[in-house]
Amino acid sequence: MNTEQLLLNKWRDLTADKQQEVLDFVDFILHKSTPEKHVPLNSLTTAERVKQWIDWAESHEKDSPGLPDDALRRDSIYED
Template identity: 55%
Template sequence: MSTEQLLLEKWRSLPLDKQQEVLDFVEFLEFRQTSTILLKPKKSFPATTLDDVAGCLKYQGTAKTIQDMDNAIRQGVEESWHDRS
């Protein structure tokens, strides 16, 4: 039995909604094979630094550590939890 015959036989044994899923999947595979997606930019981006990226944030306070941020989140959660009571 050829692959085509086997596929058709198995497809026919499925309920109509599953047959439609198979058709959708085949169309997806066909689309993926014929379509190209550009994954690289046409021009390379110049090298950037953290200051280039975060410098626009205009934060004037002292630098915070991850622990400082975790503590602030924990405190906010505790405060919102106590407000529910």
């Protein structure tokens, strides 16, 4: 049995939520292995920069912890 068939057989034994986890993992691996093309920000339009920023923000988990309130105080941002 080849690797593809083995993977497909195991895939069929998974629940729908576990199948989604596998898909997410494969997407992660594909994204990680695809070299990103660096484009200087000053060569992008405002709309393109906004889209990149939104894409970056949406790439983070929604339920990840934010910064604590004291991290945003002015005295904690600047060193004396």
